[in-house]
Amino acid sequence: MVLNPVISKLSGKLVVLASASPRRLEILRNAGLRFEVVPSWFKETLDKGLFKAPHEYAVETAKQKALEVARRMPFKHLKTPDIVIGADTIVTVDGMILEKPVDKHDAYRMLSSLSGKEHSVFTGVAIVLCHEKENEEVDYQLIDFYEETKVKFADLSEDMLWEYINSGEPMDKAGGYGIQALGGMLVEYVHGDFLNVVGFPLNHFCKQLDLIYNHCASSSDQESASVHVSHNGTHTTSITTQPPPNLELKNQDLQQITALMDGFKASKALFTASELCVFDLLHSRPRLDAAQVAQEIKASVKGTECLLEACVSLGLLKSKERTLQKPVYENTDLAMRFLRSDAPFSLHGYIQHCNNTIWPLFSHLESAVREGTNQHEKAFGKISKDVFQDAYYNSQEVKLRFMNAMHSIAKVTGKAVATAFDLSRYKTACDLGGCTGAMAYEFTKAHPGLSVTVFDLPAVVEMSEHFHPLQKDNRVSFVAGDFFKDELPKADLYILARILHDWPDEKVHILLRKIADACTPGCGLLISEIFLDEDRGAPSRGLLQALSMSEGKQRSATEYSLLLKSHGFIAAHVRHTDNFLDAMLCIKV
């Protein structure tokens, strides 16, 4: 017989049927399978409302039945099975799931709902492969599938119904009937596997064994197969491979979760070391021990020691052991390049902004999510209507800090954005919201024929002097104004770097309309943002940033290009720069 070699693959293995169903036992015995029966203690009480489709309920119940036995046996039976088989049969009609009737009235309710109609019988099957490890722990690999059979009942008279119910046959059977016995008389037709109705889809089970033992190589393979065959008049088969259900505790997974749980501790350790100028100190005076650092940063020795050790573990500092003396600390290359405040690519300003502005906002994230509003009031005691112009922003110190943050990001990302496209045809550019001019300087550096006007709020332009490079470039100039209200400087290339995500679509339209009005055909518009993947599944940097944004939102390149298109800008190129920001160059038509 064709299927016998599949069943014979199980010979010599301890196979367990986790079922008290005499029908399942008979079907599998008749197929020549040798197995032990250990009925499952799993109570069939899963909440049906939680499942999108009835078969998912049957499969989940089958899984739980099989797993309960697989987990119990090593302790209660003092032996570990090789394979445990569980199954669950349900009948579905008119969106209801019918299991075994609890009494005669329940059987009547079920059978009368089936009378004269076609219904489905689903059996979910779970095969648990148990792999005993050296330390006596057991790995469980789970393969599941389901089979659907359509059954049509004849019209049932009241007399027939009660006669059948009084025979006692319905009581231990899903839907209140047994097709293999008296219940067969109620059936007009069956589409699909008859044995599936009786409680076990033997054919599908053998195909699954064939997949496991003849096609998936070893049972420890990282892929499990699942075959779904449905019989809806037409016979459709689809084979899908799925990652194995994760039943074991994998260290890698645990590490991933732990890294997420501890992420905030790492951030805060970095912020604190940065705020206390540890990286600046160890740059000017490398190889200090914890007590010396503590003295310089005016902190406790104990706390400083913990902070320094944490920074070592995060790859921000290196410690050097000295015989019989306390270890000394110095910056790693990473800290030298990004964390000391005078480094060319220093992120010190951005880190301060994260610590002082983003961190308090994130500590109210739960409220932000519940209310869907920004949490400035809770975090800073002031309502923020417009991040850039409200009282909060107007504090000199906060404004400087904000500009510092933007400055450091622009310095780190500027070159990648400025060199993303060939801009040789443009002579004049206007960087809208260009803040300290850091981005503008990168553009003039990269494009010798280009002059850039930085356009920003008067208060920002006034303070931008603090940030001008020592070697001034007279191709960069500053004009004060509000890009939502005032006339924009004339240019043949407009730059919007990290601007549009701050605003909702309505405001973006206002700004784009103003830019479009200022443009002649052929003018360019370069936008630089984090572009979300089209399915919005990544990058998490953009998605996490959105959690503390006020009115704005993160968008994909397509979403941006649609906004731009409605103002006559055709997206010419998109560049994913691998840096903080991506870029898109659009042309006005």
Ligand SMILES: Cc1cn([C@H]2C[C@H](O)[C@@H](COP(=O)(O)OP(=O)(O)OP(=O)(O)O)O2)c(=O)[nH]c1=O
């Ligand atoms: C529809 C139908 C179901 N049945 C049976 C098959 C199953 O044994 C039962 C559905 O109940 P299940 O909960 O699937 O199985 P069970 O309780 O009998 O056994 P265990 O939970 O221990 O595995 O209904 C028939 O025998 N004939 C039929 O025509």
